Amino acid sequence: MGKKVVITGVPGVGKTTVINRAIEELSAEGIEYEPLNFGTCMFEVASGQGMVRDRDEMRKLDQAQQRDLQRSAAQVIARSEGNVIIDTHCTVKTPKGYLAGLPEWVLRELMPDTVILVETDEDQILKRRLSDETRVRDLEGYNDILEHQQFNRAMGAAYAMLTGCTVKIVKNPDFLLEKGVEDMKDILR
Amino acid sequence: MGKKVVITGVPGVGKTTVINRAIEELSAEGIEYEPLNFGTCMFEVASGQGMVRDRDEMRKLDQAQQRDLQRSAAQVIARSEGNVIIDTHCTVKTPKGYLAGLPEWVLRELMPDTVILVETDEDQILKRRLSDETRVRDLEGYNDILEHQQFNRAMGAAYAMLTGCTVKIVKNPDFLLEKGVEDMKDILR
Amino acid sequence: MGKKVVITGVPGVGKTTVINRAIEELSAEGIEYEPLNFGTCMFEVASGQGMVRDRDEMRKLDQAQQRDLQRSAAQVIARSEGNVIIDTHCTVKTPKGYLAGLPEWVLRELMPDTVILVETDEDQILKRRLSDETRVRDLEGYNDILEHQQFNRAMGAAYAMLTGCTVKIVKNPDFLLEKGVEDMKDILR
Numbered sequence: 001m002g003k004k005v006v007i008t009g010v011p012g013v014g015k016t017t018v019i020n021r022a023i024e025e026l027s028a029e030g031i032e033y034e035p036l037n038f039g040t041c042m043f044e045v046a047s048g049q050g051m052v053r054d055r056d057e058m059r060k061l062d063q064a065q066q067r068d069l070q071r072s073a074a075q076v077i078a079r080s081e082g083n084v085i086i087d088t089h090c091t092v093k094t095p096k097g098y099l100a101g102l103p104e105w106v107l108r109e110l111m112p113d114t115v116i117l118v119e120t121d122e123d124q125i126l127k128r129r130l131s132d133e134t135r136v137r138d139l140e141g142y143n144d145i146l147e148h149q150q151f152n153r154a155m156g157a158a159y160a161m162l163t164g165c166t167v168k169i170v171k172n173p174d175f176l177l178e179k180g181v182e183d184m185k186d187i188l189r
Numbered sequence: 190m191g192k193k194v195v196i197t198g199v200p201g202v203g204k205t206t207v208i209n210r211a212i213e214e215l216s217a218e219g220i221e222y223e224p225l226n227f228g229t230c231m232f233e234v235a236s237g238q239g240m241v242r243d244r245d246e247m248r249k250l251d252q253a254q255q256r257d258l259q260r261s262a263a264q265v266i267a268r269s270e271g272n273v274i275i276d277t278h279c280t281v282k283t284p285k286g287y288l289a290g291l292p293e294w295v296l297r298e299l300m301p302d303t304v305i306l307v308e309t310d311e312d313q314i315l316k317r318r319l320s321d322e323t324r325v326r327d328l329e330g331y332n333d334i335l336e337h338q339q340f341n342r343a344m345g346a347a348y349a350m351l352t353g354c355t356v357k358i359v360k361n362p363d364f365l366l367e368k369g370v371e372d373m374k375d376i377l378r
Numbered sequence: 379m380g381k382k383v384v385i386t387g388v389p390g391v392g393k394t395t396v397i398n399r400a401i402e403e404l405s406a407e408g409i410e411y412e413p414l415n416f417g418t419c420m421f422e423v424a425s426g427q428g429m430v431r432d433r434d435e436m437r438k439l440d441q442a443q444q445r446d447l448q449r450s451a452a453q454v455i456a457r458s459e460g461n462v463i464i465d466t467h468c469t470v471k472t473p474k475g476y477l478a479g480l481p482e483w484v485l486r487e488l489m490p491d492t493v494i495l496v497e498t499d500e501d502q503i504l505k506r507r508l509s510d511e512t513r514v515r516d517l518e519g520y521n522d523i524l525e526h527q528q529f530n531r532a533m534g535a536a537y538a539m540l541t542g543c544t545v546k547i548v549k550n551p552d553f554l555l556e557k558g559v560e561d562m563k564d565i566l567r
Contacts, residue, residue, distance in 0.1 A: 067353065091349070096303055096376055097357030100349040107350075114474055147358065154346035157532035160469070160478040161485075161540065162350065164445065168475030169525065187474055256542065280538070285492055285565055286546030289538040296539075336547065343535035351539065 002083035004110060005033070005188060006165075008090035008101060009118035010148050012129040014172045014180075018118055019085060021177070022184035033188060034080065038088035038101075041073040067105060074109035085188070086110075090117060090152040090159075098151050102159055112165045114187060115156055118180070120172045122146045191272035193299060194222070194377060195354075197279035197290065198307035199337050201318040203361045203369075207307060208274060210366070211373035222377060223269065227277035227290075230262040256294060263298035274377070275299075279306060279341040279348075287340050291348055301354045303376060304345055307369070309361045311335045380461035382488060383411070383566060384543075386468035386479060387496035388526050390507040392550045392558075396496060397463060399555070400562035411566060412458065416466035416479075419451040445483060452487035463566070464488075468495060468530040468537075476529050480537055490543045492565060493534055496558070498550045500524045 009015035023033050046052045046069050051061070061069070077084060089101035102110065122145040129140075140148075156167040168187050172180040198204035212222050235241045235258050240250070250258070266273060278290035291299065311334040318329075329337075345356040357376050361369040387393035401411050424430045424447050429439070439447070455462060467479035480488065500523040507518075518526075534545040546565050550558040 091346070094355060097305075097355030098346075098349060099355050100346075100353060103349070103353040104351050105353075116475075151342060151346060151356075153529060154343040154532040154535065155350060157343065157469070157476075157478075157529060158347040158350040158536040158539075160476060160481070161347075161533060161536035162482050164478060164481040164483075166472060166475030166477050167529075280535070283544060286494075286544030287535075287538060288544050289535075289542060292538070292542040293540050294542075340531060340535060340545075343532040344539060346532065347536040347539035350536075 002080055003033075003114075003188075004077065004080070004112045005083070005085045006102065006110075006112045006115045007085055007087055007118065008115065008152065009172075010125065010145060010152070012125045012132065013118050013120055014128065014177075015087070015118045017177065018170070018172050018180045018184055019087070021181045022188060023085065025181065026185055026188055029189075031083070031189060033083045033085045036077060036084050036086050038073060038077075038086055041077060041086075042069045045069055045072045045076065067103075070103070071105050071109055074106045078109050078111065083188075086112070090115070091148070091155050093148055098148075098155075100155060100158075104162065107159060107163050111163050112159075114166045114168055115159050116184070116187060117149075117152055117156055117167065117169045118172050119149055119152075119169055120174075122149070124174050191269055192222075192303075192377075193266065193269070193301045194272070194274045195291065195299075195301045195304045196274055196276055196307065197304065197341065198361075199314065199334060199341070201314045201321065202307050202309055203317065203366075204276070204307045206366065207359070207361050207369045207373055208276070210370045211377060212274065214370065215374055215377055218378075220272070220378060222272045222274045225266060225273050225275050227262060227266075227275055230266060230275075231258045234258055234261045234265065256292075259292070260294045260298055263295045267298050267300065272377075275301070279304070280337070280344050282337055287337075287344075289344060289347075293351065296348060296352050300352050301348075303355045303357055304348050305373070305376060306338075306341055306345055306356065306358050307361050308338055308341075308358055309363075311338070313363050380458055381411075381492075381566075382455065382458070382490045383461070383463045384480065384488075384490045384493045385463055385465055385496065386493065386530065387550075388503065388523060388530070390503045390510065391496050391498055392506065392555075393465070393496045395555065396548070396550050396558045396562055397465070399559045400566060401463065403559065404563055404566055407567075409461070409567060411461045411463045414455060414462050414464045416451060416455075416464055419455060419464075420447045423447055423450045423454065445481075448481070449483050449487055452484045456487050456489065461566075464490070468493070469526070469533050471526055476526075476533075478533060478536075482540065485537060485541050489541050490537075492544045492546055493537050494562070494565060495527075495530055495534055495545065495547050496550050497527055497530075497547055498552075500527070502552050 007019055043055055052058055091098040122142045125145050160167045170183045196208055232244055241247055280287040311331045314334050349356045359372045385397055421433055430436055469476040500520045503523050538545045548561045
């Protein structure tokens with residue numbers, strides 16, 4: 001079986017950039033990782049079962065259906081022969097509070113090898129969000145982002161307790177993308 | 190089934206004030222929540238079974254009995270038809286260390302929708318405790334309260350991982366009670 | 379059955395000094411604790427089963443074998459008649475990230491009464507590591523140690539949720555060893 005690595009980070013942390021570069025450079029070394037998005041995997045299961053026709057309908061499913069889909073998506077991913085890197089959230093910030101991206105019923109199926117938390121300075125995240133005009137994001141301040149990044153770490157600890165996975169914090173600071181990519185490659189190798 | 194919301198906060202944070210106001214104002218909107226105290230629910234189960242005659246005897250029960258009572262109380266609450274808001278501690282500070290207010294055997298029965306952490310500035314908590322002459326509390330300093338509030342967050346993450354509940358941090362700062370009450374109402378609606 | 383206390387702390391925190399003094403002084407009071415090292419217990423199980431001849435071979439076991447050994451060692455310790463104090467790590471810092479010292483399959487067997495986190499100021503840990511010439515340690519800075527100590531607390535919360543154990547933070551500051559020893563004795567009594 002391949003390695004199962006989960007990659008997480010708050011919106012604006014530059015997770016996608018780091019992971020795409022790392023996957024590309026590792027491929028040149030002969031190490032292959034298939035990038036997966038957990039939400040997309042859930043949608044594929046749901047549409048395959050005829051539960052939904054488009055992604056909008058996903059939000060209308062009730063809690064029990066959503067949990068079944070999460071479990072099924074995790075089972076599909078767990079059967080992957082090759083290495084996979086699963087893009088998701090460590091915690092999702094909702095109006096009702098923080099939600100575990102990988103609750104127990106997902107973790108028991110997925111049993112990841114490593115959960116990566118891509119982090120950077122709260123102030124840099126703020127600036128990146130403000131300069132990204134392509135997305136409408138919730139307005140958060142420095143302390144909101146700090147709280148979210150800290151909560152992600154606490155959640156990562158709970159994941160590690162339940163599954164035995166490692167939890168790796170990778171920094172992605174401004175002007176040091178290469179450093180973040182190298183750190184990521186060290187974990188994936 | 191109704192919603193099951195757990196409300197927690199360190200002593201002196203003003204949890205009761207916020208929750209009573211929020212329940213009262215929501216009732217005027219036609220949204221009803223029954224306030225429950227987890228310790229009282231445990232006592233009712235214990236006295237109903239003839240295990241104890243008064244609350245003092247609760248402390249003399251051994252660990253296995255206490256855990257059984259916690260589980261039974263959680264089962265009773267989980268069967269509530271209407272919305273309930275359960276007053277308890279995220280972690281209890283004891284001489285032997287922090288204890289989970291909602292350990293696994295409680296969580297699996299209760300399966301709360303949301304765990305609310307009412308927090309405020311450590312210095313304000315200190316002052317509120319000092320001015321509350323009706324209660325004798327353990328003497329704690331700024332850093333003790335900070336440590337306790339941080340530990341509560343970490344514990345909240347573990348609860349969210351196991352149950353899929355949301356964990357919402359509600360601030361209750363001095364002079365801004367109305368803001369705390371409004372935030373609480375947004376969660377309970 | 380005896381008490382099962384787990385003692386943890388980052389390298390250089392002076393865990394061994396505190397615990398040895400506390401055990402010695404408690405023995406004079408007639409309270410006995412047997413000190414155990416979790417890694418040594420695992421090795422004894424492995425060599426008893428003929429799986430390994432020396433400790434170097436332990437590292438070559440695959441993940442499934444390591445987990446089986448962890449579980450078996452926890453079962454052996456859980457059967458102790460007297461009080462035991464188990465020396466291990468709350469989290470282990472590896473190149474792939476933080477690893478839970480007591481993952482779920484260990485916790486469910488061990489069911490500790492208390493997990494102690496021995497902590498001290500990051501700067502003091504740095505200085506102790508630099509002055510300890512007998513060991514080669516990974517070079518870590520102030521923020522690395524801070525991150526590790528914070529992650530240990532989050533992990534401790536997850537342990538408390540799953541087992542109902544208490545998590546006690548004991549400070550071991552410079553020049554105040556006696557205070558740390560006294561705090562430790564209060565927990566172990």
